[in-house]
Amino acid sequence: MTGSEPGFGVYIHWPFCAAKCPYCDFNSHVRHQPVDQERFASAFETELATMRERTGPRDVTSIFLGGGTPSLMKPETVARVLDAVAKNWTVPDGIEITLEANPSSVEAERFRGYRAAGVNRVSLGVQALNDADLRFLGRLHNVSEALHAIGLAREIFPRLSFDLIYARPGQTPEAWSAELEQAIDHAADHLSLYQLTIEEGTRFHTLYAAHKFELPDAEASAELYAITQEVTAARGLPAYEISNHARPGAESRHNLTYWRYGEYVGVGPGAHGRFIEDGRRIVTFTEKMPENWLDLVETKGHGVIGGETLTRSEEADEFLLMGLRLAEGIDLDRFERLSGRALSSPRMSILQGEGLIAPVGNSRLRATASGMIVLDAVVADLAR
Numbered sequence: 048m049t050g051s052e053p054g055f056g057v058y059i060h061w062p063f064c065a066a067k068c069p070y071c072d073f074n075s076h077v078r079h080q081p082v083d084q085e086r087f088a089s090a091f092e093t094e095l096a097t098m099r100e101r102t103g104p105r106d107v108t109s110i111f112l113g114g115g116t117p118s119l120m121k122p123e124t125v126a127r128v129l130d131a132v133a134k135n136w137t138v139p140d141g142i143e144i145t146l147e148a149n150p151s152s153v154e155a156e157r158f159r160g161y162r163a164a165g166v167n168r169v170s171l172g173v174q175a176l177n178d179a180d181l182r183f184l185g186r187l188h189n190v191s192e193a194l195h196a197i198g199l200a201r202e203i204f205p206r207l208s209f210d211l212i213y214a215r216p217g218q219t220p221e222a223w224s225a226e227l228e229q230a231i232d233h234a235a236d237h238l239s240l241y242q243l244t245i246e247e248g249t250r251f252h253t254l255y256a257a258h259k260f261e262l263p264d265a266e267a268s269a270e271l272y273a274i275t276q277e278v279t280a281a282r283g284l285p286a287y288e289i290s291n292h293a294r295p296g297a298e299s300r301h302n303l304t305y306w307r308y309g310e311y312v313g314v315g316p317g318a319h320g321r322f323i324e325d326g327r328r329i330v331t332f333t334e335k336m337p338e339n340w341l342d343l344v345e346t347k348g349h350g351v352i353g354g355e356t357l358t359r360s361e362e363a364d365e366f367l368l369m370g371l372r373l374a375e376g377i378d379l380d381r382f383e384r385l386s387g388r389a390l391s392s393p394r395m396s397i398l399q400g401e402g403l404i405a406p407v408g409n410s411r412l413r414a415t416a417s418g419m420i421v422l423d424a425v426v427a428d429l430a431r
């Protein structure tokens with residue numbers, strides 16, 4: 048897998064979208080007036096400099112521009128942000144620099160501009176490969192636009208991933224399997240495949256509560272998940288994380304940093320960070336409302352409105368929760384170093400007997416495919 052060190056990533060959040068998708072509870076906002084990108088670029092520069100004061104000098108292992116819809120950023124805005132990262136920390140040549148893009152906001156010229164600014168990987172929000180489901184998901188693109196965006200991205204960027212959402216209403220195993228095969232025909236070397244979840248506060252939450260649509264039940268969802276594992280593995284893109292699939296070596300370096308419990312700074316409205324300060328791991332989170340975040344950064348130098356120093360046991364719990372999402376699992380010694388105690392052998396034996404976890408050699412532990420489906424419960428049990 049791509050290096051084995053947890054790493055130090057930089058996450059930049061662009062909080063605007065052309066429309067709000069009915070399933071999405073990410074920090075994304077629709078604005079009918081043009082966004083002042085100059086002002087945002089300056090604020091990103093300011094907040095990055097403040098973060099640098101806190102982390103000290105570091106070697107960056109990846110940069111991720113997420114959203115929202117970062118493909119609504121002007122290439123000049125992206126260039127200013129990437130330059131600012133390089134001014135504050137060491138950015139070795141060739142590190143992974145990802146930008147999330149929506150197929151509806153793709154223009155060849157902008158893509159070339161992102162590439163010139165330094166972006167070398169794009170993550171495209173394709174979501175479905177049939178028009179009826181794209182409409183249901185509230186997306187602004189159709190299948191032919193998605194395929195065009197994939198083609199263009201493959202031409203311009205060295206690396207490409209795209210996202211699909213499955214376990215949609217009425218989706219049969221046969222239909223999903225065929226759609227997934229088609230997706231892999233178009234894929235480069237990475238896919239993110241998420242089961243549709245109903246998040247509180249979204250339009251889907253209201254509609255679902257009012258029985259306007261139904262989702263596959265637990266058994267059907269488990270079957271769709273199993274198909275996802277089988278089809279992707281057979282086609283050379285096995286899961287390296289619950290929802291992420293890659294040809295070996297093409298895993299997302301940035302996301303591995305989260306799951307391997309590395310360090311990252313989070314900049315922009317609603318961004319989270321986790322890094323070591325004065326020898327302890329601290330959490331930061333910033334003001335979510337874009338305009339309020341701007342005001343804070345312009346007056347105080349940052350939009351951080353909260354955070355805490357994690358206790359050893361909180362750190363250990365987070366390490367378990369993140370690491371067991373990975374096919375490579377967790378390093379048991381690292382758990383012991385973080386928490387000051389070993390995982391309980393009797394509890395591990397029970398979970399292993401139930402087929403939910405499995406050892407990897409003598410020093411690692413992973414969740415099995417059945418364990419992944421009930422991972423929160425497995426982690427809660429292990430962490431007790």
Ligand SMILES: C[S@@+](CC[C@H](N)C(=O)[O-])C[C@H]1O[C@@H](n2cnc3c(N)ncnc32)[C@H](O)[C@@H]1O
Nearest residue numbers: 070071073114115116147172210241242243244
């Ligand atoms: C927050 S979006 C940002 C990227 C970009 N704006 C887009 O929509 O493609 C990241 C990904 O999370 C996934 N996602 C968001 N909400 C979800 C939900 N409720 N259920 C399943 N997947 C979801 C989608 O696949 C989406 O591509």
Ligand code: SF4
Nearest residue numbers: 064067068071075115
């Ligand atoms: S899924 Fe993507 S495009 Fe849709 S609202 Fe969320 S962030 Fe915006």
